Amino acid sequence: xxxxxxxxxxxxxxxxxxxxxxxxxxxxxxxxxxxxxxxxxxxxxxxxxxxxxxxxxxxxxxxxxxxxxxxxxxxxxxxxxxxxxxxxxxxxxxxxxxxxxxxxxxxxxxxxxxxxxxxxxxxxxxxxxxxxxxxxxxxxxxxxxxxxxxxxxxxxxxxxxxxxxxxxxxxxxxxxxxxxxxxxxxxxxxxxxxxxxxxxxxxxxxxxxxxxxxxxxxxxxxxxxxxxxxxxxxxxxxxxxxxxxxxxxxxxxxxxxxxxxxxxxxxxxxxxxxxxxxxxxxxxxxxxxxxxxxxxx
Numbered sequence: 124x125x126x127x128x129x130x131x132x133x134x135x136x137x138x139x140x141x142x143x144x145x146x147x148x149x150x151x152x153x154x155x156x157x158x159x160x161x162x163x164x165x166x167x168x169x170x171x172x173x174x175x176x177x178x179x180x181x182x183x184x185x186x187x188x189x190x191x192x193x194x195x196x197x198x199x200x201x202x203x204x205x206x207x208x209x210x211x212x213x214x215x216x217x218x219x220x221x222x223x224x225x226x227x228x229x230x231x232x233x234x235x236x237x238x239x240x241x242x243x244x245x246x247x248x249x250x251x252x253x254x255x256x257x258x259x260x261x262x263x264x265x266x267x268x269x270x271x272x273x274x275x276x277x278x279x280x281x282x283x284x285x286x287x288x289x290x291x292x293x294x295x296x297x298x299x300x301x302x303x304x305x306x307x308x309x310x311x312x313x314x315x316x317x318x319x320x321x322x323x324x325x326x327x328x329x330x331x332x333x334x335x336x337x338x339x340x341x342x343x344x345x346x347x348x349x350x351x352x353x354x355x356x357x358x359x360x361x362x363x364x365x366x367x368x369x370x371x372x373x374x375x376x377x378x379x380x381x382x383x384x385x386x387x388x389x390x391x392x393x394x395x396x397x398x399x400x401x402x403x404x405x406x407x408x409x410x411x412x413x414x415x416x417x418x419x420x
Contacts, residue, residue: 205409
């Protein structure tokens, strides 16, 4: 892990700063891929919005609800939220949130036709405390990941049991991450650094992480990255700058270090990043019949 930290720092320090794609002009996506961006608002509501990689990029009307799921202005982190059918007429949604310094798993069911919450279905289970310093959290096919300081931690989740904790140090430069690949032997994240670089971080289920530089500059302004599958091996990437309230959409080829192709698809409408949004997440179909496994690296 020490060698990994040195390698990451050295790669960043030695990189020649060249113009990157982060403010590139609009280009037509090869196909009109889309993603659903989720948010937890200051009011504790869930909010969903579909973003489509057309030219120009199209952002649908936001759908707010259920409302007041969480305490007002207390959610700091949110994992991706998966949905699946709940017969006969419901849709179940589940994920994780950090409320103050405690991590919770939640699940609820809404009516497919009306979108109304079934109050009896709402479950919120505390996982544990001491989560105040984590800056990123995600779930992936039986695993959970957290970034705290320079350490990425992974757990294997079996029902309500978290086990096989593994830690990987050397990531103090990372600002945020997003999951882009899920296989039977590893998960891969795309991460930006405070210095502006972009890296892939492959975390195998056995062995040390593999870090590859993708770009050297221009990515430092983004506090949030959200990725979605586009085609069989590519990624639709949304990058959000909450300070300027700007968001940009990119088409990313199958990741291959600096040979990775990144096409700027354009800025997403001015109203996408709303002041009432506390944190963002990927919203995806999670049923076993859905082909939603990410394969971006």
